[in-house]
Amino acid sequence: MALSLTVNGRNYTVDVEPETPLLWVLRDNMGLTGTKYGCGIARCGTCTVHIDGQVARSCATQAAAAVGKRITTIEGLSPTSTHPVQVAWTELDVPQCGYCQSGQIMAAAALLAKRPRPTDADIDTEMELNLCRCGTYQGIRAAIHRAAAIAGGAR
Amino acid sequence: MTHLDITRRSFIVTTAAAGGGLMIGVAMSGPAHAAAGMKPNPWERPSDKAGQEINAWIVVDPDGTTTIRVGQSEMGQGVFTAMPMLVAEELHVDWKMVKVEYADGNRHVRNNNLYQRMSTGGSGAVRNSRVFLQQAGASARERLREAAAQAWSVPRDQVVAKDSVLTAGNRRGTFAEFATRASQVQLAQEPAIKQSGQFQLLGTTLARLDTPLKVNGTATFGADVKLPGMVHAAVKVVPVRGGKLKSFNFDAIKGRPGVIGAYALKPVDTHPLQTRVDEGVAVVADTYYRALTALNLLPIEWDLGPDVAQTTTAYKAKMAEALKQPGAVGRNDGDTIAAMKTAAKVVEATYYTGYDGHACMEPLNCTVHIAADRVDVWGGFQNPPGALAVVADHLGRQPVDVYTHTTFLGGGFGLRARNHEVRQAAEIARQVGNRPVKMMWTREEDTRHVRGRPAGMSYLRMGLDASGMPIAFYGRYAGHSAAAQNNPTSVANGLDLGSMNGIRDHRYKIAHNLMEGHIRNTNLHTQAYRAPGYEHNLWHFEQFIDEVALAGGKDPLQLRIDLTKDLPDWQMVLNTLKQKSGYRRDLPRGEGMGVAIGESFGSIIGMVAKVTVSRRGQLTIDKFDVVVDCGNLVTPAIVAHQMQSCVVWGVTDAVYRELTIDKGAIVEGNFDTYPLMKINQMPVVETHFALTGGNKWGGIGEPGCPPAAAALGNAVFAATGKRVRDRLINQTDLRWA
């Protein structure tokens, strides 16, 4: 059936079963492959997107439930890849293989929107669901603090 | 010793002059929105201009943009930055003008292994390619100088090449201006390459060229390949390895939306086991989710085969039984049996580690398009020419008609080295016909059908003299042998030396050593892993060395120093570790530091772990100090990142997860039952260098994994008095009173 979804400010009409996870609609129907499949059961975070500004695991979100909402993926986080999280990530060369990083960045951006100066404990709580097999966690933690500083006006 | 704190990069470079040049890292963060050094599709040419190829590795565009081709695959370990640095060091190119692309697997095969080495594994990217990559850069530079020398009628030695510019007196030209001429220059003799101590670029930290693509979602992984007319395949293979597909009922799913077909996957026995297709079924549809949903609804009947009774418990009993018997001798120096009889004290222990899998964040996948005159293959290949050969073999095509397109790899760690998933995808595409087919595994398939790390059990015995010094070591190993499955003739006498790596080849000065091994396999299939052999065996051996030290009344770190007096590079690593980590054994109960060290893939890596364990047994891993001797460095930040990665790897396998077998099948499936370490479990990892320089170039991707787990185990013991020998740390009662 035809569903209408708003992703990164653009309207898409897709022909999918309404229970299709948003993840696969983004990837296969819209070609937005920055959002990754890692587990399909909301246990790894590689598929993290924002729905109305809140963190959502797109593998566990039915497409029909996202109709009428504002969906943001890694491709839409910043038109110039200069969101403070992306700037900090680049400065610190956080990614290794990179596969988990879209999800990490989306989760970090949502965390900063909620808590502009997150503590290590905030990071532990909010980022716990985002796994990284390459073990970039130390860089992620440092980059979140750096992104907070950048967003706060630091150079 | 020189110390340099690097701004905003959480590691410290410690260099020690031991015959080599000083390698001091310099932070050079790229601009925040730096342009990527390659295309999102990294197999595509990074510039739109027609460039001039100087040799197979180097292309110079009219605007000076210089493409350096990379034969290794980017799976996070930084080859897209480190490999071009090796070329650029000699080429004297302006680094800001460097772009990269993968070397072309088809061209490599067509031209008699043009790129020399296109596999990625064994922590060998730098150490096994360095010489020919430096040579490619030096040879191109000399041709550019010679071209300018001829044009300006001056001797070549008066032409200076620097930052992509050639000068001689007041004459000046760019690499771009002379590239065409340079490509035609014949040199009487190829130039010598630079040696340790002469480097300017190597040893510095440059921003990774691939980062910009990995912060905005554009980097193309195998799972992300998009092609016109492409269809998607989901696969399920027989749950018990060795079983067979009896039948499936396609009619039950035929009418479902988007479904194109269901196909039986049948192995062909003449195919090598390493790439043989497992028995199973593929469902193909217009989207992956439709394929997967239909597959899950497809009635399938399996013949589970002869191994349905296999369990981990039975397997462990089989290994324990084997350890009672002498095995095939893998090391025998001195007279261990006699020396053991003279020992004042004997220490013995049995250790066990189960199977584990790579759990790359990107599940296995591969895309194949079979056309009349050519076959194209996309994926995260650790060995593109191997993938090409498998496809050619499977489809009966000429290798030169197969084109590989290597994507970014969402983790590799050895899993993507053998190309069994490539044959599987080729088989599905063969049945589908002339359109691109992208095959992808689910997380559960990826866990349960992984060809991962062997399980193994070690019985270790050490004889000590009256002063507590080890005099005789006797080890017996029983475990899964990948070689016994993949290359049985190589272990025909029952001896798999590789399976004993990390114990058999220890470097401690002990006069008498005897090491024996038994091969005991299950129906699981194992293959390349991150630091195979070493990873679990060093967990056994380096914890055992701690047991030996304590039994002999020695400090564990000091004993390691005393047993390696003849090995200057070990001494440097251990002494640096002692100094940097503040290693001590007088911490309050519930806190502990543990040390471990290992040498593998050409590098020596020592670690001290610091932990806190609450009275109720809650473990917190506070810190790892890591000391690296990889001889020489290409770029310190990437090494420091690999050390963090290795610590996470070793700790994950020791603490959190294990693959177990019940009814012949792997029990664990997704991350709920087969977890990975999380950010809130991550210790601080500080990397220090103790570089011995000279001609030593050690690997980096793997050798940090083995000592991590043992250092942790030793720290846990120091904190709690509990020695974890045969199970996961988080399954162990660590309470203390």
Ligand code: FES
């Ligand atoms: S794919 Fe959604 S959380 Fe793992």
Ligand code: FES
């Ligand atoms: S960077 Fe590889 S999984 Fe996180």
